[in-house]
Amino acid sequence: MLDVIRAAGTISRVGLINATGFTGATISTLVRKLIDEGLVVETGRAESTGGKRRVLLQLNHTSRYAVGVHLDHAGITYVLTNLGGSVVARLARAGAGAEDPSTVVARMAAEVSALIDGVDVERDRVLGLGLVSPAMRQWEGYPLDRALEQATGLPVVLDNDATAAALGEHWSGGIGGTATSAALYMGTGIGAGLVINGITYRGTSGNAGEIGHVCVDANGPVCWCGGRGCVEAVAGPAAVVASALAHPELRLELKGVSVASDFAAVSRAARRGESAALELLERSARYVAVAARTLANLMDLEVLVLTGPGFAIAGAVYLPVVREELERAFFSRAAHPVDVRLSRSASTAPAIGAAALVLQSELVPLNEGLRLPENLAAAEPAPLPLP
Numbered sequence: 001m002l003d004v005i006r007a008a009g010t011i012s013r014v015g016l017i018n019a020t021g022f023t024g025a026t027i028s029t030l031v032r033k034l035i036d037e038g039l040v041v042e043t044g045r046a047e048s049t050g051g052k053r054r055v056l057l058q059l060n061h062t063s064r065y066a067v068g069v070h071l072d073h074a075g076i077t078y079v080l081t082n083l084g085g086s087v088v089a090r091l092a093r094a095g096a097g098a099e100d101p102s103t104v105v106a107r108m109a110a111e112v113s114a115l116i117d118g119v120d121v122e123r124d125r126v127l128g129l130g131l132v133s134p135a136m137r138q139w140e141g142y143p144l145d146r147a148l149e150q151a152t153g154l155p156v157v158l159d160n161d162a163t164a165a166a167l168g169e170h171w172s173g174g175i176g177g178t179a180t181s182a183a184l185y186m187g188t189g190i191g192a193g194l195v196i197n198g199i200t201y202r203g204t205s206g207n208a209g210e211i212g213h214v215c216v217d218a219n220g221p222v223c224w225c226g227g228r229g230c231v232e233a234v235a236g237p238a239a240v241v242a243s244a245l246a247h248p249e250l251r252l253e254l255k256g257v258s259v260a261s262d263f264a265a266v267s268r269a270a271r272r273g274e275s276a277a278l279e280l281l282e283r284s285a286r287y288v289a290v291a292a293r294t295l296a297n298l299m300d301l302e303v304l305v306l307t308g309p310g311f312a313i314a315g316a317v318y319l320p321v322v323r324e325e326l327e328r329a330f331f332s333r334a335a336h337p338v339d340v341r342l343s344r345s346a347s348t349a350p351a352i353g354a355a356a357l358v359l360q361s362e363l364v365p366l367n368e369g370l371r372l373p374e375n376l377a378a379a380e381p382a383p384l385p386l387p
Contacts, residue, residue, distance in 0.1 A: 001030050002363055003198060005040060005057055006084065006171075012046055012054035031057065038063040039083070039363070059083050064363070065126045067112055067154065068168075068355030070161065070348075071133035072187070073097055074258040076108065077348055078115045080126075081355040083363075085172035089119045090348065095258075101142045109151035127362045128155035130354030132164040134188055157357045161185060161350040162209055165307045166193025167200050167360065168353030169343060181303040183349070184211065184292055184322075186310030188259045190232045192295055193353075212236060214291045235287035237263040237310055243280050250276040260309060267314040278317070285318045289325035296338050297331045307343035308350065315342040 004019050005011055011019070016027050034040040041060045045053040061082040070077040073095045080089040093111055096104045116126060129152060131144070149156040166183035183193045190212035194201040202208050212232035213225050220229025233239060241262040244250050252269055254262040269277035292304060306315050306322065323340040330338055343349050 001027075002034065002039060002059075005034075006059055007198075010043060010056040010058045012056050014054055016057075061086065063125065064359070065116075065121050066355040066358035066362075067115065067126060067129040068164075068351040068353065068358070069108065069112070069129060069131045070350035070354060071096060071104075071108075071131060071136075072260075073136065074188075074260045076111070077351040078111060079348060079351040079355055080115050080119065080121065081172075081352060081359070083359065085168065085352065085356055085359065087345075087348070087352060088121075089115050090351075091115050096136065096139075098138070101139050101144065102147065105144070105147045105151050108148065112152050112154075123153075126154060128157060128358040130157045130159070130164065130357035132159050132161040132350045132354045132357075134161060155358075155362075157354075157361055159354070159357055160191070160193075160206065161187060161308070161353075162191035163193040163200055163202060163206075164353030164357055165343075165349040166195050166209075166305075166353065168345075168349055168356045169305050169307065170195045170198065170200075171356035171359060172345075172352060180299055180301055181305070182209070182295060182299060182301055183305045183307050183343070184288075184295070184311075185308040185349075186237065186288075186306070186314075186318075187308045187350070188237055190236050190288065190291075190310075194299065196299075209295075211291050211295050214294050216287045216290050231287050231291040235284035240266055240280050240284050243283075244277065247276055247280070250274070250280075252277070263310060264313050267317075270314070270317060281314055281317045282321065285321035286325075288318060289322040292322050292340075293325050293329055296326055300332055301338050302336065303339045303341070305341055305343050307346045309347050311342060312346035315346060 004016060013027050013031060017024055038060055040057050042055050043058045044056050046056055061084045064083045066081055068079045068081060075095040076093045078091040079087045081087050091111060131148065145156040145158050162183065162185035165185050169183050179197055181195045185191045185193060192209035192211040194209050213227055213230045215227060215229045216231045217229035217234055221233050222228050223230035223233035238259045241259055244252060244266045245254060252265055254265055266277050266280060270281050296304060306319060311318060319342050326338045326340055345352055
């Protein structure tokens with residue numbers, strides 16, 4: 001119910017009956033419960049169709065909040081989102097670096113408190129904290145969720161950055177109500193998150209969507225995963241940086257502090273018009289596009305969103321290349337296109353997705369059989385103000 005109202009924007013009780021198949025009595029009971037809990041409000045009336053004008057419902061966006069955290073060696077991003085997934089506060093702070101995990105957790109707890117207190121949100125309205133991060137070897141075996149939960153006093157949900165980014169796009173409306181969508185994620189590596197019928201698909205071990213380890217060159221370099229010619233090894237940010245360092249015509253002062261910062265330097269050089277830097281990114285984009293086509297073919301995607309810090313700074317190069325590849329060679333293109341777009345919040349997508357993990361886990365039952373009805377918002381006339 002709550003997810004249908006969220007996806008629709010505004011919807012009447014009759015619209016809910018049509019969308020869910022529940023009886024009128026059940027809808028009335030559930031709507032009253034949602035209103036009593038402050039999660040849903042009556043917002044206006046639909047235009048008359050000959051009878052009594054229907055009262056429209058929508059989420060009470062300020063009724064609940066969630067914290068999302070993207071933890072990385074290079075930086076930590078914090079966001080506070082409302083019930084609709086909109087960001088109401090954000091912080092960017094120094095990364096974990098080589099610090100001891102317990103020291104970083106103590107700092108994170110203080111920064112989470114500052115985030116919430118900075119916008120005067122009542123603590124009992126914060127449902128929990130979602131945390132995502134890439135694999136960090138020195139943190140292996142450290143009970144991060146329990147430590148952070150104890151330090152903040154908030155329930156903690158963990159997931160990987162690509163899956164979280166996909167859920168964030170879904171929850172905040174970036175990919176609409178499509179049946180099968182994916183977020184192609186570029187951070188220090190390359191991955192993908194999958195959303196099928198409104199539910200994130202994680203696979204048996206939570207590693208579904210590892211598009212960075214699709215082989216695009218059978219004779220290519222050995223990847224850290226053990227494979228050869230993986231797109232991450234051939235065209236990921238680390239590979240772009242390595243090529244930039246070895247390029248005889250490219251004179252960049254790459255600091256070597258992190259892959260992310262050096263990849264950003266190459267991207268800035270490309271934007272300045274340095275042809276060598278642009279060629280490196282375009283070469284990477286062609287491999288990424290082939291991997292994206294593989295993903296689109298396997299999943300029969302409707303929407304593919306490019307997101308993550310890498311695409312936030314270099315998306316202008318990658319987007320047209322990926323889009324052209326799918327327009328040219330997507331297997332099902334005669335039946336339907338793939339809508340390829342750049343995220344509106346690519347740099348903060350993992351943190352926003354982490355907050356969405358909390359919202360979904362606390363408020364929306366993960367019913368694998370659920371498919372959100374299409375064009376929910378269009379099913380209702382525009383609202384008129386309540387008298």
